Amino acid sequence: MTWARLSDDLVVATMMILALAFCLYAVSMAQRTTRQRGVAKEPVTTPAAASSAAGDALEHPPEVGAPWSERTARIASVMVVMGLVLNAAAVLARGIAAERAPWGNMYEFAIVGSTAILGAYVAGLSRYPLHRLGIWVIGLVLVTLGSAVTVLYTPVDALIPVLDSYWLAIHVGAAIVSGGAFTVAAVTSAVQLFRPGRHPERDEMLERVSYGLIVFAFPVWTFAVIAGAVWAEAAWGRYWGWDPKETWAFITWVFYAAYLHAQSTAGWKGKRAAWFSIAGYIAFLFNFIGVNMWVGGLHSYAGV
Amino acid sequence: MVDEALKERDQSKSPTPTRTVYGWGWGRWAWRTLTSMRTAVILLALLALAAIPGSFLPQRNVATDPAAVPLFYRDHPTMAPWLDRLFLFDVYASPWFAAVYLLLLVSMTGCVLPRCAKLWQECRAEPTRAPTRLSRMDGHRELSVQSDRGSVLRRATEILSRRGYRVVQAPGEVRAEKGYVREVGNLMFHLSLLLLLVGMASGKLLGFEGRAALADGDTFTNVESSYDEFSRSALTRVDELTPFSVTLDGLDAEFALSGARAGEPRKFDATVTYLQADGTEKSASIKPNQPLDIEGTKLFLTGHGYAPRVTVRDGTGEVVFAGPVIFLPIENNFTSDGVVKAPNAQPTQLGFEGLFLPTAPTNEGDRSQFPGLIAPRLDLTAYTGDLGMDRGAPQSVYAIKLDGMEEVAQKQMRVGDSLELPDGAGSITFDGVSRFANFQIAYDPGKEISLVAAIFLMIGLTTSLLIRRRRVWVRATDSGPTVTVEIAGQSLTRRDLPPADLVRLERELLSLNESLERTPS
Ligand code: HEM
Secondary structure, three states, X not given: OOHHHHHHHHHHHHHHHHHHHHHHHHHHHHHHHHHHHOOOOOOOOOHHHHHHHHOOOOOOOOOOOOOHHHHHHHHHHHHHXXXXXXXXXXXHHHHHHHOOOOOOOHHHHHHHHHHHHHHHHHHHHOOOOHHHHHHHHHHHHHHHHHHHHHOOOOOOOOOOHHHOOHHHHHHHHHHHHHHHHHHHHHHHHHHHHHOOOOOHHHHHHHHHHHHHHHHHHHHHHHHHHHXXXXXXXXXXXXXXXXXXXXHHHHHHHHHHHHHHHHHOOOXXXXXXXXXXXXXXXXXXXXXXXXXXXXXXXXXXOOOO | OHHHHHHHHOOOOOOOOOOOOOOHHHHHHHHHHHOOHHHHHHHHHHHHHHHOHHHHOOOOOOOOOOOHHHHHHHHOOOHHHHHHHOOOOOHHHOHHHHHHHHHHHHHHHHHHHHHHHHHHXXXXXXXOOOOOOHHHOEEEEEEEEOOOHHHHHHHHHHHHHHOOOEEEEEOOEEEEEEOOHHHHHHHHXXXXXXXXXXXXXXXXXXXEEEEEEEEOOOEEEOOHHHOOEEEEXXXXXXXXXXXXXXXXXXXXXXXXXXXXXXXXXXXXXXXXXXXXXXXXXXXXXXXXXXXXXXXXXXXXXXXXXXXXXXXXXXXXXXXXXXXXXXXXXXXXXXXXXXXXEEOOOOOOEEEEEEEEEOEOOOOOOOOOOOOOOOEOEEEEEEEEEOOOOOOOOOOOOOOOOOOOEEEEEEEEEOOOOEEEOHHHOEEEEEEEEEEEEEEEEEEXXXXXXXXXXXXXXXXXXXXXXXXXXXXXXXXXXXXXXXXEEEEEEEXXXXXXXXXXXXXXXXXXXXXXXXXXXXOOO
């Protein structure tokens, strides 16, 4: 079996185990809802029930003698860790097959991106009861991987000459790492914003997670932008040219800077700040997806 | 606790001016408002929003495609002038964009410099007193130690100094603070943004950017008139361009031949010989990601294409043009268009419009099938008449003015073919195909400044986000034979107090008990 083939199979394996984890998270959520409503019904696992239950995540801190919902979620989390390992192995195999950093086209961005998201999620998991949000994060990863294997799939190939540089590994690598953390932060901010009701304790926790992730990701993103500028200088003769890709990187950066400032501003903490996290993430996503597909510019490696 | 700390640092409480104070009062209020954190957040959001339109509309002087704005004008003749009036084709050089970032930088300086002064004072003043109710602070813990107050406090002072705290021992308590570097990092970060602006501005004001296309064997001399396009600012010294000349010796391009990505470029190098003012001649290879640097002026290979070689004879049989003609690619398979002009032809001037296909389809189609040179074909349309070149305005070398010309012949030609024009007006022969390379030539004297700014920015940012400024207090009170020791801390950043310091302090103070047991006094 070739490395390329192995990588493809590992991606499929990752998806299968994550799908299982997703179902378990859904079950856990349903268990939590039924328990809270005091209705001792059997677990509800329809997607509708799962999403209505979604917001109950995090409302209650973990209890001693963990209830069933907690246990189910924990099993799911173990599967996520396995998924992370498989996904990372897929990326590695792809890199060996291509003999370069495996992030040179949209398909590769998608599979490395999902590794980064899983990585950020697992890192957060060790400190916060994030598994209550697992369903959202894993759902997102599944969508990413799903579109990778269906619409974005590209066989292993050499790079076009402009991308053939070690700066690709540095610049895009940093962008992907920060992207993983930004993604999880976007999920926590979104739950904080869109889940109705007042749950100060839950909100406080969500905010700490978002803040922690963004404080980590912001300098990494800053570094990615600077590395990109250095590379642009080497490749095109100017380090900053307001190319659409550069512009959206800048917009992302400024929104997250606004987020950090909002967190230090009396009266802007909490929900208002969370909006900046969402805005920053939309800009980030648009840069990876929208600019590649619709806007174009010098960074014409879209090669979907 | 954190909130208290924040309030202390947050200057967003911009009080409304009191009615009794005129003049200065309003000025001060405006300044306080401008430099408040809330304004910073709003300005940052504005800056992000203001950058958006430029990514959707074609921009002058920044886009890769210089024709983008004229093209947009052609397609949207009513809307374009309005957008232009709002500077929407020059967003990043527009007054309103400048207004936002300049306000932001002023606000930032006004906000950060006073913090600089405050930091200086705080570094010289003693760490703050312990709050009365230590139990309300972070990581509070209480222990009892069999010792006397003096030794406990001395020991605590020792431990904390060893951990890098600034410590003072006061009666009954120890006050310590650490992590001032965080503020230094924060300052460094913000001030480096100013430096970055200086770097960018000096590049724009003193440097230039230009483009030149060279066919195989052509020589480029670094003077403004050799450029196909040259963008400079008011301060660019055009007469002081670094003197050199560059000859394109060869261009090597390869494309993927098979697979899903057939036709994608795989390799693309130019070999050049360059001559400098001191007479030294060297050869070099220029590739994507590997520019040629001649005393700070850099040449980048940004594109390439084909230059069909033709010979044009006029009605008298005289050769009036011979050599490669640059044809600009119009799509990914390098279907290219270009023109040949022979203004010296007798008895009538000659002009040709052409479409070049490096790999022509087997049928009559006019789109190339592959970017490589496999089955070249040149489709020419010949014109006779007046090229209009001796009348005033300079013409593009890539277009013919057709108003004074008459179409006389058309032919699809393979290498070696000739086209005889009717009425003995002349002929054109397709001799072969050369390649050309597109060079971007840039000089940016501000980029070192920007690089230094970027490094400071990174260091400052990492420091300010990684280091947590924090306070620790130890209070000792006698209670009978033992001393009750209270330990607590406070984080001065949004992030939690790292527990390690308090834990270690507790452990080491408790160890006073053990040593006491070992050596009873
Ligand atoms: C040009 C755009 C600016 C950028 C990119 C920027 C970025 C940042 C970043 C990344 C931080 C670190 C955040 C943290 O410590 O949590 C920060 C902190 C800070 N910024 Fe800015 N800033 C900008 C403008 C401003 C302005 C205009 C002001 C004042 C009005 C300001 C005042 C501050 C202050 C006081 C802090 C410290 C906050 C704290 O201690 O938590 N900044 N800034």
